[in-house]
Amino acid sequence: MTSRRAGADALVRQLYSEHVGAILAHTTSLTRDRAAAEDVTQETLVRAWQHSEALANGKGSVRGWLLTTATNIVIDLSRRRKVRPHEVSITPDGVTHEAQAPGDHAKSVVDGVTVRDALVRLRPEHREVLVEVYLRGSSMAEAADTLDLPIGTVKSRSTSARRAMRELLAN
Numbered sequence: 408m409t410s411r412r413a414g415a416d417a418l419v420r421q422l423y424s425e426h427v428g429a430i431l432a433h434t435t436s437l438t439r440d441r442a443a444a445e446d447v448t449q450e451t452l453v454r455a456w457q458h459s460e461a462l463a464n465g466k467g468s469v470r471g472w473l474l475t476t477a478t479n480i481v482i483d484l485s486r487r488r489k490v491r492p493h494e495v496s497i498t499p500d501g502v503t504h505e506a507q508a509p510g511d512h513a514k515s516v517v518d519g520v521t522v523r524d525a526l527v528r529l530r531p532e533h534r535e536v537l538v539e540v541y542l543r544g545s546s547m548a549e550a551a552d553t554l555d556l557p558i559g560t561v562k563s564r565s566t567s568a569r570r571a572m573r574e575l576l577a578n
Contacts, residue, residue: 415459422455422462426473433474436523437481437516447484451477481516525575533568536561 430451434444454476455462462469526534539550540561547565551558 414463415456418459418463419452419456422469422473423452426470427452429470430473430477434477434481437478437519443484447477447480450480454480478516478520485516521576522572525572528575529568529571533564533571536564537568537572540565 427448430448431444434447434451435441438444438447451473455473462472526537529537535554536550539545539553540547545553547558547561550556550565551561554561556564
């Protein structure tokens with residue numbers, strides 16, 4: 408084994424131990440499919456191994472590179488699926504039906520990444536209310552209970568947070 412390859416192998420082992428959880432969480436949220444997310448995570452680490460020199464130079468955020476690469480892989484997979492021929496299904500009575508075309512998954516991935524980036528830029532108290540109410544589906548009363556806040560505070564933070572999100576997403 409060459410020293411260059413050994414260095415790349417060691418780097419990927421380190422990246423795996425430090426970042427695999429974040430990559431897997433990110434790809435799971437993008438694909439909404441654990442198996443697909445695991446495949447994308449694996450492909451991301453393969454690409455990190457292939458580009459180990461660029462990652463080892465200390466320039467830029469390694470996690471940022473990994474998450475951007477993972478996002479690009481998900482988008483590429485979505486685009487590949489769209490160019491495949493339409494699938495058909497045959498019902499038990501022998502009738503052939505064209506399968507429904509899926510929605511624009513690439514757009515939903517990009518939208519998800521955009522919203523996630525905006526959420527990260529919110530004040531923590533605003534983010535926690537939005538996550539509780541909109542992502543976890545809690546009612547205002549349930550969110551107030553979970554966050555140990557008065558319901559009025561949850562409502563006002565929700566309003567302020569939605570306003571801040573609109574501003575962030577408009578820019």
